[in-house]
Structures are given as C-alpha cells and as structure tokens.
Amino acid sequence: MSTAxxxxxxxxxxxxxxxxxxxxxxxxVRLPDDRRRVRRG
Structure with a gap:
C-alpha cells in the first residue's frame, strides 16, 4: 500500500x-504476504 x-x-x-x-x-491477485499483483491476460 505504501508503494502504491x-x-x-x-x-x-x-x-x-x-x-x-x-x-x-x-x-x-493478493499474494500470501498481503502484497498485490496485477492479473495479466
């Protein structure tokens, strides 16, 4: 969140x-460590 x-x-x-x-x-997509990654495709 801080990065965003x-x-x-x-x-x-x-x-x-x-x-x-x-x-x-x-x-x-939420990752196990609570970061998020943009879903591709």
Whole structure:
C-alpha cells in the first residue's frame, strides 16, 4: 500500500479504496504476504 500511495501521490484512504476495488473486480491477485499483483491476460 505504501508503494502504491507514493507512486500515485495520494492519501492512504484513497489507495485503500482503489485497491479494494481492484481486488473486488479481479484486476489484482493478493499474494500470501498481503502484497498485490496485477492479473495479466
């Protein structure tokens, strides 16, 4: 989350909402260590 927040230059609150949306739509895959990876293909 910190990396996404810094890359986007926005607040933690905005990044949390964005990552939750990406998780819900299947655009990202959560890894066992709570990182996320963009789903390809």
């Amino acid at each position: 927040r810094q890359a986007l230059g926005t607040s933690r609150r905005v990044v949390l909402a964005l990552l939750a949306h990406l998780d819900a739509t299947g655009a990202t």
